Amino acid sequence: MKEKLHALQAEALKQVEKADTLADFQKIRVSYLGKKGPITEVLRGMGKLSKEERPIIGELANKVRETITEAIETKKAVIEEAVLNEQLKSETIDVTLPGRPVQVGGPHLLTHIISEIEDLFIGMGFEVREGPEVETDYYNFEALNLPKDHPARDMQDSFYITEDLLMRTHTSPVQARTMGEYQGSKPVKMICPGKVYRRDTDDATHSHQFTQVEGLYVDKNVRMSDLKGVLNQFAKQFFGAEREIRLRPSFFPFTEPSVEMDISCKVCQGEGCSVCKQTGWIEILGGGMVHPNVLKMAGYDPKVYSGFAFGMGPERIAMLKYGIDDIRHFYTNDRRFLEQYHRAQ
């Protein structure tokens, strides 16, 4: 029996020596040390042995079992380490490889200009209001002193949804809506940025859809000099502290008197050049004192309240500020154009 155990041990160790996968070890363990394995069998047969032989054989059997187990564990550890090393080698990360650049987005130039305008006017105490882009004939025209069949409506042809509903042609309806909401109960000091629509044929300076920022200040004793002061502040903030402004008489149905504001040409310093069409001035926006009819229709007594309003085009401001020559660049989403202004100041 002793010989049998020694032979088993030798045979098992030989197999361990040959084994090189984890599955092999499992097989060896089951076949030699398992419940149906030869060693268990020896231990079961111990009853047949003499009293003297029993402890000797028992001890030997246990020793053989330990030796085989130990051999398996040792070799297994070596194999496992080799497998791990192989894995580490194949999964090596080359930290010197340059990273893939992360694409960083930025606001659209028009969004940027609009938020800059908002910041400036919020700083002067204006609130920012919004209004619907699909507007009623009443708010888009009538409440702004543009009754039906008024010839000035021709300048603002739009897309009609029904006879009475249209895509708003300017952001001015938001003035009428805000004043109508307050009903003469308190002063109004607001700007309204947003999209507007005209039935224009698209070219370098026209688009059927563009943006506007409307401004309105209604209170007691608001004078034209207040309008001039606010617009002067705006011009200097956007185009440089050295810019001069001038107001020219103009006509808008909803303001009286009405003005157009020009800034002095940056290129020629007022001498006259091709950018300013030899005039030394560049037109920026329109405005004026709110027409008494507009105040009256919105519930403000024109004998008590007065106000000014102005409207500007963020596209025009961006084009002048950055020398952009075609309005269509804003809407065609060419990233080569847009990305130049991601960090615009």
Ligand SMILES: [Zn+2]
């Ligand atoms: Zn010029």
